[in-house]
Each structure stands twice: as C-alpha cells, then as structure tokens.
Amino acid sequence: MAYKIAALDKLIAELxxxxxxxxxxxxxxxxxxxxTKTNxxxxxxxxxxxxxxxVHNCTRCFNYTDSDVCAICKDANRSDEVVCVVEEPSDIIRIEETSGGFKLKYHVLQGVLSPLDGIGPDQLRIKELIERLKEEPIKEVVLALRADIEGDATCVYLTKLIRSYNIKVTRIAHGVPIGGHLDYIDARTLGRAIENRIELK
Amino acid sequence: MAYKIAALDKLIAELxxxxxxxxxxxxxxxxxxxxTKTNxxxxxxxxxxxxxxxVHNCTRCFNYTDSDVCAICKDANRSDEVVCVVEEPSDIIRIEETSGGFKLKYHVLQGVLSPLDGIGPDQLRIKELIERLKEEPIKEVVLALRADIEGDATCVYLTKLIRSYNIKVTRIAHGVPIGGHLDYIDARTLGRAIENRIELK
Structure with a gap:
C-alpha cells in the first residue's frame, strides 16, 4: 500500500x-x-x-571498536594464550554474556567457508589469524563457529592449518541445551550429544 | 548489555x-x-x-500530506456529502484498503476523548470538524472510532454536537469479524452483534 506521499513512502520502504x-x-x-513529540x-x-x-573493525581481532584496537584486545586482565575464533562480532557479546568468566581474547572470521556463496579462505580473516599465531604467545584456539555444514567445514580447514603451527585446537561442545527435554531435541543434535558424551567420575 | 562503544550503544538505544x-x-x-555493503x-x-x-497535516482534514491540502480532499471523484471521522491518519489507509470503494472524505480527530489522560474536546480537531459542517455540503458523518469506552464516549459527544446541525450521524458496525467462529469471539463483541442484528429479507 503506497501512501502517495513521497517522503512517507520512502521512509516505509527504507525501514x-x-x-x-x-x-x-x-x-x-x-x-x-x-x-511523537520527542526528537x-x-x-x-x-x-x-x-x-x-x-564504528569500524579492530585492526587486530576484527571486533567492532571506535578506536584503533578494541577494548578486549587492550584488556590486560585477559590471557593472551587462548584465542576464541567466532564468525561475527555479535558472537563475542553472546560469549561475554555467559557466566563462565572465561576472559578470552577473540578473532572474528567475518563469516564461514561457503564455496556456493563464493566465500573461500581469502574472503575470511584467516590470513590475519595465522599472523597472530606467529606473533602472539597463543597456546590454544577455541573454535566457536556454528554447527552446520559450513561451520563444520570451516572447523576442519582451520584445525589442519592451526595444528601445523603446533597449537592446540578445540571446538565448543554441541549437544542438548540446558533445560532441554530429549523429546524436543532434533535427531542430529541428540546424535552429536551421544557421540561427544562425557565420562562422569 | 552495553557494548561500550558509544556510537553503537547510542544507535541500539534509539532503535x-x-x-x-x-x-x-x-x-x-x-x-x-x-x-551491509549498501547505503x-x-x-x-x-x-x-x-x-x-x-510531511505534515492537511489543513482541512488533518490527514498526512506533503502539500497544503491532502490528495483525498482534492479528489474530485469523491462526494463532499459524506465525511468519515477517524482517530488517526493510518485509519484512513485501513478504510481505503477495503474493497467497498466508498469514496469517502475524511476528518482526523487526532485522538479520542480521554479525560484521565487530559484529552478533552479542545485537544481534538472537533472545532475544525464543526467549521467544516458549517461550510461544506455535508449530509452524513460516519464515525469510525474504536470500540472501547473512550471511543464510545467520543461517539456520544460527537453525535449530540453534529445532530444539532441537523446532519445525519452513523457509526460503523461492530460485531463478529468475517470468517470468525462464535467460539473465539469475546462476550462483549457477541453481545453487540446480537444487539445490532440485521433483518434478512
């Protein structure tokens, strides 16, 4: 429905x-x-x-920042030894919101490998991650990518690459969400949860 | 969750x-x-x-317009004899979307009477409606206001006022929506539908 008032229709279209x-x-x-009577x-x-x-990307980790290097990279309370690889800056927020208090540093890939969409290793911030592995005292890379085919493929690719620098690679666990009933969980997730079962002692 | 990036937090707050x-x-x-890579x-x-x-209000009917008088007021294909009174300009769009092809002219009250919120007759465009009743060849005023206490009270107030000018006043029907099952209709609506039942011939 067009209102035939140019400025009105334009704002509706943009929104x-x-x-x-x-x-x-x-x-x-x-x-x-x-x-509204407000401004x-x-x-x-x-x-x-x-x-x-x-707002632009941090020159080191590609998180968003309004200065040269982001607040997390500058944070002296965080270990330089564990770097968590995520897809987007918003993923960092989600991880920071957890109560784990992990004090991680991050690296934003700006996507995952997706050959069908023309996204190969060169379209992601993988070269910059490798530079950090050479320059920083990193001992472990935690992959916190999504759990679909593209995410899995990216994890396999990165694991090979990072292990060639003799650095430990881990991936966050995928399984039944806390509070989740088995009735409501899809078969793939449940299969993964059983595969990655943890020994109770 | 604040991102501690001033411009980012500001945009989130405004949105x-x-x-x-x-x-x-x-x-x-x-x-x-x-x-996004777009503009x-x-x-x-x-x-x-x-x-x-x-965009501002039409000087005659208070619909939105980008000129002096709105497109509907200027439309020579519409009768000057029937004016439909609505609460907001968006109500005009809803009525124009109906397939009735009623070709009405409109008058936007910019609200309904609501003494508790300090909205009396002087806060609404009632004075301007009365001016139109005096100047234009209006024979019927259709009240298309909401069906709650404030809407009902506004209709009663306007009816008294408009009838003193010997002009017919009608109100849109309230009842069971088309396609509605009686099971899902609230008691007040159903009561109103029975009260306003229509003789079938």
Whole structure:
C-alpha cells in the first residue's frame, strides 16, 4: 500500500529493508515517528550516521571498536594464550554474556567457508589469524563457529592449518541445551550429544 | 548489555525506542547496518529527516500530506456529502484498503476523548470538524472510532454536537469479524452483534 506521499513512502520502504521488519511494522514505526513529540527522528538519523562514521573493525581481532584496537584486545586482565575464533562480532557479546568468566581474547572470521556463496579462505580473516599465531604467545584456539555444514567445514580447514603451527585446537561442545527435554531435541543434535558424551567420575 | 562503544550503544538505544522493537531486535538491526555493503544507513538517516521536514497535516482534514491540502480532499471523484471521522491518519489507509470503494472524505480527530489522560474536546480537531459542517455540503458523518469506552464516549459527544446541525450521524458496525467462529469471539463483541442484528429479507 503506497501512501502517495513521497517522503512517507520512502521512509516505509527504507525501514522495510531492516531485518525482522515487514511493511506493516515499518508503517507503524513511521506513523509513530510522525506523531511523537520527542526528537527521536532527528536523534535516530544522527545515530545512524555516527555509527557508520565512528564504528569500524579492530585492526587486530576484527571486533567492532571506535578506536584503533578494541577494548578486549587492550584488556590486560585477559590471557593472551587462548584465542576464541567466532564468525561475527555479535558472537563475542553472546560469549561475554555467559557466566563462565572465561576472559578470552577473540578473532572474528567475518563469516564461514561457503564455496556456493563464493566465500573461500581469502574472503575470511584467516590470513590475519595465522599472523597472530606467529606473533602472539597463543597456546590454544577455541573454535566457536556454528554447527552446520559450513561451520563444520570451516572447523576442519582451520584445525589442519592451526595444528601445523603446533597449537592446540578445540571446538565448543554441541549437544542438548540446558533445560532441554530429549523429546524436543532434533535427531542430529541428540546424535552429536551421544557421540561427544562425557565420562562422569 | 552495553557494548561500550558509544556510537553503537547510542544507535541500539534509539532503535529500542521504536514501537515493536526490543533491545534484541535493535542489536540485530545495528549489526546488520554495520555489516551491509549498501547505503541503507545513509538512506534511512536521510529518509527520517525528510519525513519530518516534508510531511505534515492537511489543513482541512488533518490527514498526512506533503502539500497544503491532502490528495483525498482534492479528489474530485469523491462526494463532499459524506465525511468519515477517524482517530488517526493510518485509519484512513485501513478504510481505503477495503474493497467497498466508498469514496469517502475524511476528518482526523487526532485522538479520542480521554479525560484521565487530559484529552478533552479542545485537544481534538472537533472545532475544525464543526467549521467544516458549517461550510461544506455535508449530509452524513460516519464515525469510525474504536470500540472501547473512550471511543464510545467520543461517539456520544460527537453525535449530540453534529445532530444539532441537523446532519445525519452513523457509526460503523461492530460485531463478529468475517470468517470468525462464535467460539473465539469475546462476550462483549457477541453481545453487540446480537444487539445490532440485521433483518434478512
């Protein structure tokens, strides 16, 4: 449904391009913005420009930062010996939210291997990871990639590469989620959970 | 969860203020915007400013428009004799989407009477409606307001006022939605549907 008011239709179209927003949500937000007496429209417009201008990738680990090297890389309380490899910066947040207090350092691959989408090793930050393995006192690389075919293939590729530098490679466990009933778990996950069973002592 | 990157946290906070978006959706959108290779960030930023600068209320009916008088008020194919009173401009769209082809003109109240929220007749566009009743050849006013206590009270108030000008007042029917099973209809709606039953001939 076009409103035949150019600026209105344009804002609805732009909002509809955001993930998770359909045309109806975009309409609701647009009418909310027109009605609100706050400066939300102007504030949001500025915040969008600021984020593009100020936020970029950390030169070392490719996490997001507004300085040269990100806060995690600069954190002296974290061990330099364990590096956790993730797909996206948002994965770092998810890991930091766990109560484990693992104090890891990270390396963002910016994707996983996916030949069908034209993403090979050169499209990922693998070269930069290898440079870090040579320069930093890294003793273990934890692979925290997704558990699908692309994630698995990337893990196999990285394991071969990293072990050639005599560095330990581990992968986060995949299995039944905490609180999960076996009734609701898919067969592949359950199969993996049985395969990777842990001895109780 | 704050990311400790000022521009990033700011954009997430601003997006969270939009209706229907929680913090998690705002995070997802922010990371999407950082990753996308399109100009969406800049386009959206500009669209937000444009909508505020160009879109305002029609001076006659208070629908949204980017000119002085809105497209519906200017439409010569619509009768000047029937005016439909709605709460918000978005209600006009909903009515225009119906297949009835009613060719109505509209008047946007910009709310309903709600004494508890400090909204009395002076906060609504009732004075402007009365002016139109005096100046335009209006023969019927259709009230398409919501069916709750505030909507009902507003209808009672407007009916008294409009009838004093010897103009017919009607209200849209409330009842069982098309395709609705009686099992799933609340008692108040069903009661209203029985009360307003229509003779079949």
């Amino acid at each position: 509809s391009r955001l993930p998770g927003l359909g045309e109806k949500s975009a309409q609701r937000i647009t009418f909310f913005l027109l009605k 939300l429209c102007e504030d949001l417009s500025q915040a969008l420009l600021d984020v593009k201008a100020q | 969270s203020r939009l209706p229907g978006l929680g913090e998690k959706s705002a995070q997802r959108i922010t990371f999407f915007l950082l990753k 969406l960030c800049e386009d959206l930023s500009q669209a937000l400013l444009d909508v505020k600068a160009q």
